[in-house]
Amino acid sequence: METKNTLVMDAQILDAHGLRKGSLLIENDKIIEVSSSISPAGVDKVINAQGKLLIPGLVNTHTHLSMTLFRGVADDLKLEKWLNDYIWPLEAHLNGEYCYAGALLGCVEMIKSGTTTFNDMYFYMDHVAEAVKEAGLRAVISHGMIDFDDEEKRKAEIKESKRIIKKCHGGADGRIRVALGPHSPYTCSRELLEEVRGLADEHGLLIHIHVAETEDEVRQVKEKYGLGPFAYLDDIGFLGEDVIAAHAVWLSSSEIHILRSRGVKLSHNPTSNMKLASGVSPVEELLECGVCVSLGTDGPASNNNLDMIEEMKIAALLQKIKSMDPTSLGAEKVFEMATINGAAALGMVDEIGTIEVGKKADLALINTRKCNLAPWRHPVSHLVYAASGCDVETVLCDGEILMENGKLKSLDEKYVIELAESAAEELTSKA
Numbered sequence: 001m002e003t004k005n006t007l008v009m010d011a012q013i014l015d016a017h018g019l020r021k022g023s024l025l026i027e028n029d030k031i032i033e034v035s036s037s038i039s040p041a042g043v044d045k046v047i048n049a050q051g052k053l054l055i056p057g058l059v060n061t062h063t064h065l066s067m068t069l070f071r072g073v074a075d076d077l078k079l080e081k082w083l084n085d086y087i088w089p090l091e092a093h094l095n096g097e098y099c100y101a102g103a104l105l106g107c108v109e110m111i112k113s114g115t116t117t118f119n120d121m122y123f124y125m126d127h128v129a130e131a132v133k134e135a136g137l138r139a140v141i142s143h144g145m146i147d148f149d150d151e152e153k154r155k156a157e158i159k160e161s162k163r164i165i166k167k168c169h170g171g172a173d174g175r176i177r178v179a180l181g182p183h184s185p186y187t188c189s190r191e192l193l194e195e196v197r198g199l200a201d202e203h204g205l206l207i208h209i210h211v212a213e214t215e216d217e218v219r220q221v222k223e224k225y226g227l228g229p230f231a232y233l234d235d236i237g238f239l240g241e242d243v244i245a246a247h248a249v250w251l252s253s254s255e256i257h258i259l260r261s262r263g264v265k266l267s268h269n270p271t272s273n274m275k276l277a278s279g280v281s282p283v284e285e286l287l288e289c290g291v292c293v294s295l296g297t298d299g300p301a302s303n304n305n306l307d308m309i310e311e312m313k314i315a316a317l318l319q320k321i322k323s324m325d326p327t328s329l330g331a332e333k334v335f336e337m338a339t340i341n342g343a344a345a346l347g348m349v350d351e352i353g354t355i356e357v358g359k360k361a362d363l364a365l366i367n368t369r370k371c372n373l374a375p376w377r378h379p380v381s382h383l384v385y386a387a388s389g390c391d392v393e394t395v396l397c398d399g400e401i402l403m404e405n406g407k408l409k410s411l412d413e414k415y416v417i418e419l420a421e422s423a424a425e426e427l428t429s430k431a
């Protein structure tokens with residue numbers, strides 16, 4: 001491979017290690033030097049970052065990207081009605097083409113708001129992988145499995161998961177990894193969950209699952225198995241360091257202890273939990289107990305966007321209301337959740353999540369010369385409480401520039417919006 005250098009010059013660098021000024025030299029996909037001054041002589045591409053804030057590309061640890069097609073189709077409804085009357089009838093008409101169009105739209109939105117890695121669970125995942133590959137992003141993808149105790153369905157779901165592993169794992173120059181995606185303990189049989197555990201061990205894959213999202217789920221699982229969702233999963237030997245559980249809203253204190261001792265990773269999804277009135281996850285308590293809590297938007301049908309900067313603010317505000325204490329979950333902590341904790345949750349802590357030598361060049365540059373960020377004062381506070389995804393100007397993933405000065409390089413934004421709009425229109429007309 002031909003060597004390619006990129007220099008990000010004179011930035012204010014902010015990551016979990018704090019704030020400093022400096023320049024960054026990138027060779028191919030990796031950061032090879034961070035120092036106060038690097039000469040631009042002989043460098044292929046120079047990005048002038050003077051007066052700009054450089055952060056690690058944000059990590060969205062729970063989403064269903066293709067659901068961009070369902071954005072705004074139904075809001076302000078109870079979860080059951082929302083699923084039964086709107087989402088499931090539409091999903092019955094999905095195909096690979098639609099999922100590709102929706103995923104591509106989601107990729108554009110993520111690049112434009114500074115996210116470079118995401119954890120996705122949905123259907124037709126080889127088509128989603130195609131969108132990720134074209135967009136230049138990094139992703140963990142999983143086929144969402146539901147069997148409702150039906151053996152035939154279980155076999156079909158496992159078969160599809162195996163097909164996706166074989167076809168997509170390690171794809172797009174290693175930017176795509178495949179995980180196993182059993183939907184939840186109340187939609188998957190014990191047999192399916194046990195088979196998933198076996199496959200994860202055999203192939204060294206992550207497991208991405210929804211757990212303890214609503215009070216009703218806890219009731220159902222308790223009725224069936226006599227235990228809360230996490231206690232039940234632990235009882236069947238399902239939990240481990242390779243499990244990333246989304247939501248984790250309704251937990252007992254003994255379940256928090258289980259999460260810590262098993263090394264389970266969580267994805268906190270505050271906007272979705274608020275919008276569907278699911279409840280408030282005890283994030284502050286979980287972090288204090290040493291549980292790795294990362295941040296995710298959930299699908300764009302229950303958020304309704306993929307803006308991780310907005311998600312950081314909502315996460316911080318929600319914890320303050322839960323505890324009625326404004327010192328709860330400060331800006332630094334929530335920024336860690338969206339970066340290094342996300343990397344840890346996806347087993348990529350050595351590769352992404354901070355800006356340091358040897359890590360992948362997954363980066364976002366924020367324009368600080370904006371009215372909503374003036375006077376430029378306290379970078380992490382401004383990023384979490386005053387900024388939005390719209391303030392992201394330039395994005396790199398795996399050393400490639402995906403957006404420069406607000407202009408997408410890997411995808412044609414206008415084309416992607418039109419493609420997704422026509423897919424959404426066609427799909428809605430069928431349902």
Ligand SMILES: [Zn+2]
Nearest residue numbers: 210246298299
């Ligand atoms: Zn979800």
